[in-house]
Amino acid sequence: MKLGIIGTNWITVQFVQAAEATGAFTLAAVYSRRQETAQHFVDETHDAAIYTDLEAFFASPIDVVYIASPNGLHAGQAIAALKAGKHAIVEKPMVTDAHQLAALEAAQANYPDHMVFEAARQVYDPNFAVIKDYVAAHRSALIGATLTYAKYSSRYDAYLAGKDPNIFSPRFGGGALMDLGVYSVYVAVGWFGMPQHVVYLPDVLKSGVDGSGVASLTYDFGNVTLLMGKNYTTQAPSEIYFGKTTLAFGPTGVLDNVHTFGETAQSLSQPQAKSPMADEAAFFAKALTTGDRQAAATAFALAKQVHTVMSDLRATTDIRFNTDPE
Numbered sequence: 001m002k003l004g005i006i007g008t009n010w011i012t013v014q015f016v017q018a019a020e021a022t023g024a025f026t027l028a029a030v031y032s033r034r035q036e037t038a039q040h041f042v043d044e045t046h047d048a049a050i051y052t053d054l055e056a057f058f059a060s061p062i063d064v065v066y067i068a069s070p071n072g073l074h075a076g077q078a079i080a081a082l083k084a085g086k087h088a089i090v091e092k093p094m095v096t097d098a099h100q101l102a103a104l105e106a107a108q109a110n111y112p113d114h115m116v117f118e119a120a121r122q123v124y125d126p127n128f129a130v131i132k133d134y135v136a137a138h139r140s141a142l143i144g145a146t147l148t149y150a151k152y153s154s155r156y157d158a159y160l161a162g163k164d165p166n167i168f169s170p171r172f173g174g175g176a177l178m179d180l181g182v183y184s185v186y187v188a189v190g191w192f193g194m195p196q197h198v199v200y201l202p203d204v205l206k207s208g209v210d211g212s213g214v215a216s217l218t219y220d221f222g223n224v225t226l227l228m229g230k231n232y233t234t235q236a237p238s239e240i241y242f243g244k245t246t247l248a249f250g251p252t253g254v255l256d257n258v259h260t261f262g263e264t265a266q267s268l269s270q271p272q273a274k275s276p277m278a279d280e281a282a283f284f285a286k287a288l289t290t291g292d293r294q295a296a297a298t299a300f301a302l303a304k305q306v307h308t309v310m311s312d313l314r315a316t317t318d319i320r321f322n323t324d325p326e
């Protein structure tokens with residue numbers, strides 16, 4: 001399949017490498033706002049057609065578009081891809097508000113021959129399934145969890161120096177919840193299902209988005225607390241509590257070192273791929289090459305639940321994005 005890309009930062013280089021390693025994708029088209037940036041990207045990867053006009057890019061003979069633009073642009077670009085007859089692989093967060101989610105879902109229904117995937121990479125890590133199975137097998141003992149992902153961002157230095165990086169700006173839906181919290185919401189919904197009640201307590205920066213925050217998800221079995229931040233780093237593990245036994249692992253975006261302690265102590269970690277994007281790329285390749293719409297629909301259904309919770313969490317705060325509807 002011919003792959004086109006939007007967004008020319010390091011994450012796209014990593015995705016192109018992982019996608020091409022599957023053998024199912026070849027980079028064919030690069031969109032950038034600037035010719036020189038696209039040229040630099042092509043030089044770093046390999047030859048491909050360059051576009052600085054989005055319409056021309058979407059009209060080009062590509063099969064799949066990988067979208068790694070600023071968050072608030074994802075949904076509109078994914079819808080444009082579907083309308084142009086392409087499949088779309090959209091970086092997290094796939095949408096930044098409930099209206100975008102509804103519009104993307106409607107477009108997906110109108111263009112059923114083309115698939116939309118959210119690049120929620122840790123869902124495809126084998127340890128995601130290990131933890132999911134453990135939770136399902138021990139559900140009756142489950143009483144709560146603490147899920148962590150906080151990493152000091154180099155762009156926070158730029159923000160403090162008076163610059164306005166997208167990820168610390170409300171312009172395109174930045175902030176800790178949208179950037180890192182989404183990983184924790186993904187695993188919470190993926191393992192425990194939809195919460196009954198949610199609340200988010202953000203530490204709001206002067207720019208208007210959250211530098212860090214704590215979310216609480218209430219379930220019938222107890223509470224799940226999410227710690228997220230882009231202005232500090234934590235090594236606090238993620239933990240799921242089953243009374244006498246605790247299941248622990250690394251940050252929700254990494255899912256390493258899965259083990260239990262307490263009444264039973266065992267390591268449950270599966271070997272992880274070298275590239276953090278290899279597993280998702282393999283999943284997208286298989287679903288697309290075999291036309292597995294059910295796999296795409298199942299992944300989209302989880303994404304829909306996740307972004308419903310994301311939107312409900314933000315609704316408990318004063319954080320507003322420029323891309324929100326009036």
Ligand SMILES: NC(=O)c1ccc[n+]([C@@H]2O[C@H](COP(=O)([O-])OP(=O)(O)OC[C@H]3O[C@@H](n4cnc5c(N)ncnc54)[C@H](OP(=O)(O)O)[C@@H]3O)[C@@H](O)[C@H]2O)c1
Pocket residue numbers: 006007008009010011031032033034037038067068069070071091092093119121166167179
């Ligand atoms: N899955 C992961 O592990 C992972 C890791 C990092 C990032 N991400 C996701 O990837 C996406 C991109 O992240 P990033 O940090 O690369 O974001 P970014 O640097 O703010 O922007 C990404 C790209 O969008 C274009 N862009 C920048 N500002 C723009 C503007 N004002 N209007 C239109 N286009 C603009 C730029 O490409 P051109 O200059 O070429 O147009 C840039 O390379 C985000 O959604 C993020 O959540 C995922």
